[in-house]
Amino acid sequence: MADRDSPIVAADATPADPPQTAPPAKEKHRWPRPLVIALRVIGGILLALFLAWAILYVTKGRFLKGTFERIASSATGREVRVEGDFQFYFNPINVKYVSEGLTVSNPAWARGGNFFAAKRIEANVATFSFIWGERRINILDLQGGTVDLRWDEAGRRNSWTFSEEKGEPLDLPLIRRAVVAGTRVRYRDPRLRLTADITVDTVEARDDRFANSIRFRGDGTARGTPFTLWGALLSPNATVAGGHNQLALRINGVRTRADITGTLPGATEIEGAKLNADVRGQNLADAFAVFGIAVPDTRSYRLRSALTKQGDSWRFTGLRGRFGESDLAGRMTVRIGEPRLLLDADLVTRTLDIVDAGPFIGYNPNRLEAQGSAGTVTREGGRPRLLPDAPLRVEALRNFDARVSWKVARVRAEDFPVSDITLGLSLDDRLLKLSPFNFAMARGTVSSDITINARREPVFTDYDIRLSPTPMGTLLKGFGVAESGTSGTVRARVRMTGIGNSVRDSLGNSNGRIAVIIPRGTMWTRNVQLSELDIGLFVQKMFEKKLEKPVEINCGLVAFTVRGGIAAADPILIDTRKNVMLGRGGFSFRNETIDLAFRADGKQFSLFSGQSPVGIGGYFADPSLDVISPELLGRAGAGLGLGVVATPIASLLAFVDVGDAKSADCGPVLSGATARAQRDTKGRPRDDVGKGTTAKSEDGSRSKGERKEQRKKFLGIF
Structure with a gap:
């Protein structure tokens, strides 16, 4: 039975729907706040820049x-x-x-x-x-x-x-x-x-x-x-x-x-x-003088090159051209910087004309071009002067430094067989070095190292010049010595220092030694006989047609000691198989005078012998040869007196050479030793060579007593 208290529900009723909710709203995307601020700042800056x-x-x-x-x-x-x-x-x-x-x-x-x-x-x-x-x-x-x-x-x-x-x-x-x-x-x-x-x-x-x-x-x-x-x-x-x-x-x-x-x-x-x-121009020194660079004078020139600038350097590459009758090629760089301007060059010359070489030692190139070798000579007080007196441009040397290499294949000159010149030049704050300064001469080599110190006042120069063994005939052929029949060689060295701003002043105040050494060899006999005036032997050989028969040289030394610009023979001694040639005197760099005498004493008996020295006098620029000396005239007078008093045959006794010359010990000779160290073959000191002393006045004159001593000892010594 139904429960009367239960609620009455209709038969067709459906269950109630559950309560409905609204769909969720979409969430908005937000930029990070720092980015927003940055964009606003940039926008503001751009706006400000635009404004x-x-x-x-x-x-x-x-x-x-x-x-x-x-x-x-x-x-x-x-x-x-x-x-x-x-x-x-x-x-x-x-x-x-x-x-x-x-x-x-x-x-x-x-x-x-x-x-x-x-x-x-x-x-x-x-x-x-x-x-x-x-x-x-x-x-x-x-x-x-x-x-x-x-x-x-x-x-x-x-x-x-x-x-x-x-x-x-x-x-x-x-x-x-x-x-x-x-x-x-x-x-x-x-x-x-x-x-x-x-x-x-x-x-x-x-x-x-x-x-x-x-x-x-x-x-x-x-x-x-x-x-x-x-x-x-x-x-x-x-x-x-x-x-x-x-x-x-x-x-x-x-x-x-x-x-x-x-x-x-x-x-x-x-x-x-x-x-x-x-x-191009008349003198290359003019162009360099604009930059305060001193270079030797030249004849007219024309040079071409490529030119570039890199940093503080101006570069002349592919350099080619001529100065005077000489060619020039290579490259050059001029750097303008501290502490001084720098000249760096590498140069080559195929042919250097001797006239264009003159200015490098101080000669005027235009004068040489116009007068030839006579252009090297000037006159002072009526005396000829040969040594150049162009002053070194000391002030210009303060402006720049230099590194130069120069090679010359050939020198165009008569009777001056020089070629293959290699010159290295460096200049560092007025200290100029020519090293190496080498060249070939007569199939020999001259090697030089010359330092010119312009940091001192006056300029101080150190000379060291060396000649390697050189064929005598080739070297002296311009002075009458023939190559045919001459097999002797010579080697030499000049070691001196000088004070002065020109070549003339430097040599005129120089000190040191000059030595020419002649090892064993032969020489054409005519030259020896003329120097010793052995009339009998010379005439005999002339008539026998044996003029080219060589004279055998054992050893020889031609040396000078230089003090204050005056060079005295110390010694002159040449030993041959038949004679001993001796020399006295010297020369002066100060006034360029020469006062030398050579005499040959025979080792063998000779009936006709002048036994008189050949004198060489005058000046460097105008030397003179004196073969009729006071000794020869004295012997002629003595012979004439004997001929009058006795017989004509007796007059010949004045010209007899008994042949008592002392042979030289070649050891000291070949070592270039001074006169005091020379010995004969028996080890005895020689008393017939000079001692290298100097006692000549500045003008070259001598007192009457000195002239008498000069005649007594050939031409004396300075």
Whole structure:
């Protein structure tokens, strides 16, 4: 039975649906707060830059004129002023700069004036290139500009380095296009004594192209020598397109013309330029003197080479040309730096004319060309002088250092058999060394080491000159010695020091020793007989047609001791199989006089012998041979007296040579020993050779007593 209290539910009723909920809303994406802040900052900066650009573009930045003057003056340490219009803005990304009446003062040490001034200057500067360190000016329009480039007296500071530190080399920005009018550049360098004033002609442009070449001209002085220059950039439009610019430059100075042609990477770029130099003139020393470099004088010359600049060095490569009648080739580098300019050269000459070699020891090349060998002789007080007296350019040696190698294949000269010259030259702060200085001479070799110390005053020179064994016939053939029949050799050494600023002064105040050694060999007999005046033997051989029969030389030494520029025989001793030749006297570098006598004593009996010395006197430039000496005249007088008093046969006794000459010990001779060390074959000291003493007056005169002693001892000794 149904529960009456139960609720009554309809039969078709369905269960109630469960309660429904609303679908969840989609969640929004949020950026990280730091990124949002960064983007807002960047946006603000870009907006600020845009506003700044817009303001600058609209106003042309004219309101920054005062700010520009203050900042530029503070940064450069110079007074910077703009008298007229001023513009500074981005156009659109490159910086556009315009100013009228701009002046930048010189540094205080320059004592006034402006380093730079321009009536009007307009420039388009590549912004990003400046940020990354490459300074590039796309367009430069300069009107009425003046630039004052100068160094101070000490060469430490310059006007274009905006600091009190050491002056830097001039480093111009790369200029793609330059339009200038009425621009002037001044340059001053007290150390080089160089001044230049250059004016740039007006350059016009139409439709972004230059209507003509950029031409310039100017003048100046280099170490007191005036010069003029003019030139042009012949293809400026190629530079605008990023190509190369053709340069033509001519410089005219005293007796010198230099033409520089080639291409520049940019209108103001020298680094890496491909140039050619053609220099000609009357004297090569003139061109080098512009840079303060001292080189020997030359006859007229012309040299060509490629020219490049790398850093502080100017390089002349493929050098070729002539000076006088000699050729020259090689390469040369001039480095402009500290502590001095450096000249580095490697040179080659196929043929050196003897006239062109003269200036290297102080002779005037034009005088040699006009007069030949007579051009080496001058006259002082009526006396001929041969030694050159051109002074060493000591002041010029202060300006530069040098390293030079020069090789000469052949010397063109009569009776001067020199070839294969090798010269190494070094100059370091006025210390000049010629080492090695070697050359072949008459199938022998001369090796030299010469040091010229110009750090001292007066100049001090050390000579060390050595001749290797050389065939005597070849060496002396120009002096009458024939090669045929002569097999002897000679070797020699000069070891001296001298004081003086010229070759003449240096040798005139020299000390040391000169020695010529003759080892065993043979010599054509006619020369020996003429020197010893052995009349009987000479005539006998002449009639027997044996003039070319050689005379055997055991050993010989011709040596001089030099004191105060006067050389005394110490000793002259030549030992042959039949004779002993002795010499006395000497010569003077001071007044270039000669006073020598040679006498041959026979080792064998000779009926007719003058036994009289042959005298050599006069001067270096005018020597004289005296074969009729007082001794020979005395013997002739004695013979005449005997002939009158006794018989004609008795007169011959005055010319008899008993043949008692002492043979020499060749050991001391071949070692070049002094007279005091000479011995005969029995080991006894020789008493018939000089002792190397000096006692002659400056003018070469002797007292009456000295002349008497001279006659007694042949010609005496100094």
